[in-house]
Amino acid sequence: MPTRFARGWHCLGLEKKYRDGKPHTVNAFGKKLVVFSDSKGDLKILDAYCRHMGGDLSQGEVKGDEIACPFHDWRWGGDGRCKQIPYARRVPLRARTQAWPAMCQDGMLFVWNDPEGNPPIAEQAIPRIDGGPDTEGWTDWAWYETRVDTNCREIIDNLVDMAHFFYVHHAFPTYFKNTFEGHTAAQIQRGVSREDLRPAEKAIGGPKRTGNTSIATYHGPSFMIDDLIYHYESLDDVRTVLINCHYPIDENSFMLMYGISLQRPEVADDEDPEVLAQKMVQTTRIGFEQDVAIWRNKTRIDNPLLCEEDGPVYQLRRWYDQFYTDVADLEPEMTDRFEFELDTTKPVEAWQREIEVNLARRAAALESQDA
Structure with missing residues (x-):
């Protein structure tokens, strides 16, 4: 490093x-x-x-x-x-x-x-945010800060990590693509929620999510804007802006910050949109903190052993190298446009089978209790 x-x-x-x-x-x-x-x-x-x-x-x-x-x-x-x-x-x-x-x-x-x-x-330059607290009908920033004792590159790898959505966030992408160009690196994905696991929503009491559409883009080495659309079973789609940013304290620690702002949902007359919005914010926070728990406890692997479905980890790290290189020494492979659309067929099939097995086991356990 x-x-x-x-x-x-x-x-x-x-x-x-x-x-x-x-x-x-x-x-x-x-x-x-x-x-x-x-x-x-x-x-x-x-x-x-x-x-x-x-x-x-x-x-x-x-x-x-x-x-x-x-x-x-x-x-x-x-x-x-x-x-x-x-x-x-x-x-x-x-x-x-x-x-x-x-x-x-x-x-x-x-x-x-x-x-x-x-x-x-x-x-x-950091672009202006489309949405957020300066836009009418949006919530103020819910802002959180925490120190993480590892090198800040570990948080960047998350951008290409498709598989962790299933195991860490209890959802999985049905579409997943990365693009790197110049000083920006993006993740475009569409995902669905796991039917066998919904701990965040149950803990908060918020509405049931069915999935999301996300475009998460790093602008430079440390500031990511995630333009999220959450899909709900009983509500219209809700736009959310998630800021994921950090600054290095030293070579082995960084201050991680994230901010959440969302468009207040349309609700029935007897419901409070602010209360519902705050439940949605807290559900999003739980999802982000799932990543934080991983970063706090993982170790750095400079030469990871990868399978095809792990995505362009090495290409992302080469893009990231540009920010640690003198401007005169930049190489085209650091900044030239690169695209990679991951074939999600195999993982989605495997994950759907796992969900079906889990649901069948749960149903059998309930039947046994009733008997």
Whole structure:
């Protein structure tokens, strides 16, 4: 694995978290950063340790447009320049620290990382979300954050993993395709729910899902937008946006975040659409946490032994390599368009037989109890 961190935009969470007038600590890219809001409300990101004598700026105080070091009160602006030293006649010309490019979009704060020190690349811009909290009739972000102690590549592999849907998420794809091109990598799938297992819906008390249609796309190395349509037995289709994003803490851990927003469903007059929407959100959360449990406990396999139905794991990893490679050294196979449509015939046949066996066993057990 490379010893550098990926080039690209990384989400640091919801921007409102950082707009309380206080400095915030973010451990990312093997460093400690400080995030603060200036008097105009613009969010700024700097290296957290003061270049003077090493004080921790994230433990300091926001004073006007600057962050003040708690050690000697050196005042640092969002551009990385020291603006004033209250006890000094002048500020040294070389009094600068690293300022990180920041961007706010769709209610989230992003930071740009580039090991070569270059500014953001226009082609790697994060697109605006179609739907979500800024759209009328949609719920606010349900946002969750958790630390995972493994290399962040492990979460990327999920994009091509068709088989885990049956064993982890209690559903299975009837159609599954991947496309990689430029800085984007997508998973297109249509799936149906398992009739023999519905623990999430039963736990939450939400409506019965029959399946889903999903287009999940990574935009750069760490930010995925999943445009989901859930199909229900007793409701019209419901659109959901699932954000799956992370930033590396160091080489062996990352901060995983995911956000859920959905279009409020049409319900009968005696039902509360907000209550039903929150049940749907919680069902989606349970599904995502099933992945998290796997990531927390698996190990990294650099040269996995694969069968044909495991999909283009190595091609995905080659696409992912581009973010750890100097721009001048990029190779066409990292960014050229690649498509792979997986033949789901064999797995679907096997899984349907397994479901039938499970249902038959359940029916026999019920008959035995009645007898």
